[in-house]
Amino acid sequence: xxxxxxxxxxxxxxxxxxxxxxxxxxxxxxxxxxxxxxxxxxxxxxxxxxxxxxxxxxxxxxxxxxxxxxxxxxxxxxxxxxxxxxxxxxxxxxxxxxxxxxxxxxxxxxxxxxxxxxxxxxxxxxxxxxxxxxxxxxxxxxxxxxxxxxxxxxxxxxxxxxxxxxxxxxxxxxxxxxxxxxxxxxxxxxxxxxxxxxxxxxxxxxxxxxxxxxxxxxxxxxxxxxxxxxxxxxxxxxxxxxxxxxxxxxxxxxxxxxxxxxxxxxxxxxxxxxxxxxxxxxxxxxxxxxxxxxxxxxxxxxxxxxxxxxxxxxxxxxx
Numbered sequence: 001x002x003x004x005x006x007x008x009x010x011x012x013x014x015x016x017x018x019x020x021x022x023x024x025x026x027x028x029x030x031x032x033x034x035x036x037x038x039x040x041x042x043x044x045x046x047x048x049x050x051x052x053x054x055x056x057x058x059x060x061x062x063x064x065x066x067x068x069x070x071x072x073x074x075x076x077x078x079x080x081x082x083x084x085x086x087x088x089x090x091x092x093x094x095x096x097x098x099x100x101x102x103x104x105x106x107x108x109x110x111x112x113x114x115x116x117x118x119x120x121x122x123x124x125x126x127x128x129x130x131x132x133x134x135x136x137x138x139x140x141x142x143x144x145x146x147x148x149x150x151x152x153x154x155x156x157x158x159x160x161x162x163x164x165x166x167x168x169x170x171x172x173x174x175x176x177x178x179x180x181x182x183x184x185x186x187x188x189x190x191x192x193x194x195x196x197x198x199x200x201x202x203x204x205x206x207x208x209x210x211x212x213x214x215x216x217x218x219x220x221x222x223x224x225x226x227x228x229x230x231x232x233x234x235x236x237x238x239x240x241x242x243x244x245x246x247x248x249x250x251x252x253x254x255x256x257x258x259x260x261x262x263x264x265x266x267x268x269x270x271x272x273x274x275x276x277x278x279x280x281x282x283x284x285x286x287x288x289x290x291x292x293x294x295x296x297x298x299x300x301x302x303x304x305x306x307x308x309x310x311x312x313x314x315x316x317x318x319x
Contacts, residue, residue, distance in 0.1 A: 027054055027058075027179045027180065027183075028164060028179055028181070028182060029058075029060070029177070029179050030132070030165070030175070030177045032131070033060050034059070034060060036130075036131045036132075037062075037063065037128070037129050037130045037131065038060070038062045038063075038130050038131065038132055038133065038134055038177075039062055039063045039064070039065050039095075039121070039124070039125050039128055039130040039132070039133040039134070040052055040055065040062035040063070040064050040065065040133065040134045040135075041065055041067075041121070041133055041134070041135045041136065042064040042065060042066050042083050042087075042094070043066070043079060043083075043136075043200075043202070044066070044078075044079035044080075044082045044083045044086075044199060044200035045079075045136075045199055045200060045201070045202055046185065046188045046189050046192055046199045046201075047136035047137075047138055047180065047185060047188050048136040049086070049192060049197065049199045050136070050180075050188040050191050050192055050197075051134060051136040051179060051180055051188075052064065052086075052090075052092065053090075053192075053195070053197065054179075054191075055134070055179075056090060056092070061092065062092070062130075062134060063092075063093045063094075063095065063128040063130055064083065064087050064092050064093065064094045064095070065094075065095050065097070065120070065121060065124055065125070065128075065133065066079075066080060066083045066084075066094060066095070066096050066097070067096075067097045067098070067099070067116070067117045067120045067121075068080045068096065068097065068098040068099065069099050069113045069116065069117070070098055070099045070100075070101065071109065071113070071204075073203075073204065074202065074203060074204050075200065075202065075203050078200060079200045079202070080096060082198075082199075082200045083096075084096070093128070095124050095127075095128060097120040097124065099112075099113070099116040110210070110212070118168060118169045118170060119170070121133055121168050121171075121174070122168050122169075122170050122171035122174060125168065125171070125174050126171075126174065131174070131175055132168070132174055132175025132176060132177060133168065133174070133175070133176055133177075134177050134178075134179060135176060135177070135178050136178075136179075136180055136188075137162065137178045137180065137181060138178075138180040138181060138183050138184055138185055138187075138188065139180075139181060139182065139183060139184050139227050139228070139231050140184050140185045140216070140220070140227050141185075142161050142162060142181060142230070142231055142234055143220075143226060143227045143230035143231055143234075144212050144215045144216060144220075145161045145162065146159055146161045146230045146233065146234050147215050147219070147230070148211060148212060148215070149161065151211070153285065154285075155285075156237045156240050156241040156244065157241045157244075157245075157273070159233075159234065159237045160234050160235075160237040160238035160240075160241045161234045161237075161238075162178065163178075163181070163238055164177065164178055164181055165177050165178075181231075184227060244269065244270065244273060245273060247270055248270040248271075248273035248274045248277070249274075249277075251263045251266045251267075251270045251271070251274060252274055253314075255274075255277075255278060257318070258317055258318050259315065259316070259317045259318075260274065260275065260278040260315065260316050260317075261312070261314060261315045262274055262314040262315075263314065264313065264314055266314060268292060271292060271314075272285075272288045272289075272292065275288050275291055275292070275316070276288060278316075279302065279306065279308075281304070282302050282303040282304040282306055283302065283303075284303065287302045287303065290302075291308060291310070291316060294308075294309075294310040294316075295310065296310055296311070296312060296313060297309070297310065297311070298310050299319070306318060307319040
């Protein structure tokens with residue numbers, strides 16, 4: 001007696017689920033990927049196209065989300081058309097968004113693009129009935145991110161860069177997972193070429209005036225072990241950052257929305273982390289240092305118009 005398509009798909013999902021749980025599947029997927037519905041960030045580039053096809057190969061059918069940044073000097077419309085055609089040919093649901101340009105914009109081009117894209121994800125992931133989103137960041141992206149954060153003067157928490165999992169910015173209940181973090185961009189390109197699958201190259205990737213591209217085109221080629229070494233450093237920094245986070249949490253006597261009280265003689269490293277966790281959406285490194293430097297009775301204002309007063313040696317309150 002033959003099996004129908006539904007039974008075959010069920011057996012395939014069960015097989016993949018077992019491999020994922022046992023850590024035997026070569027692409028690291030979230031353990032509930034066959035039980036829950038996931039979205040996938042699709043840009044039309046090699047990495048995200050490879051991720052989509054690899055998911056489909058093992059019976060995981062995500063909802064693709066494409067966001068057109070609508071920059072005049074980029075080929076977003078070409079990439080959008082490609083994604084529409086690809087998803088239609090694969091029978092994959094696709095949701096498309098587009099950045100709305102409203103007057104004069106502030107911030108760097110990359111930061112504006114990311115903010116608009118994350119807002120799109122935060123809106124469309126739950127609308128599609130998904131628990132989170134699969135992103136195609138790979139080892140090269142993580143290495144580049146470490147260097148960019150190093151240039152900004154980040155500590156262990158920032159330098160650990162992004163990891164396998166996380167949350168969508170502004171939507172902490174929506175999960176992020178990066179299945180390709182053990183692989184490189186070159187590996188995705190080779191995988192697609194072996195299958196005769198095309199993709200769209202972002203024309204802005206060739207612009208070396210963009211810091212990320214300068215690292216990719218000028219630094220990485222002359223340091224052949226750069227990606228592997230940078231990722232190893234990021235892993236170590238992530239472990240150390242997690243340890244410091246636990247110690248900082250243990251140093252907190254009391255924390256409410258209005259008040260933070262730390263143990264006497266708390267080390268400055270742990271106090272900085274406790275302050276950032278108390279006001280996570282507004283605290284920059286400079287603002288954290290300003291709060292630590294406040295005398296008892298001193299008042300300062302941090303980003304977002306929040307006024308903070310130091311009322312004791314180890315206590316701060318929001319006014």
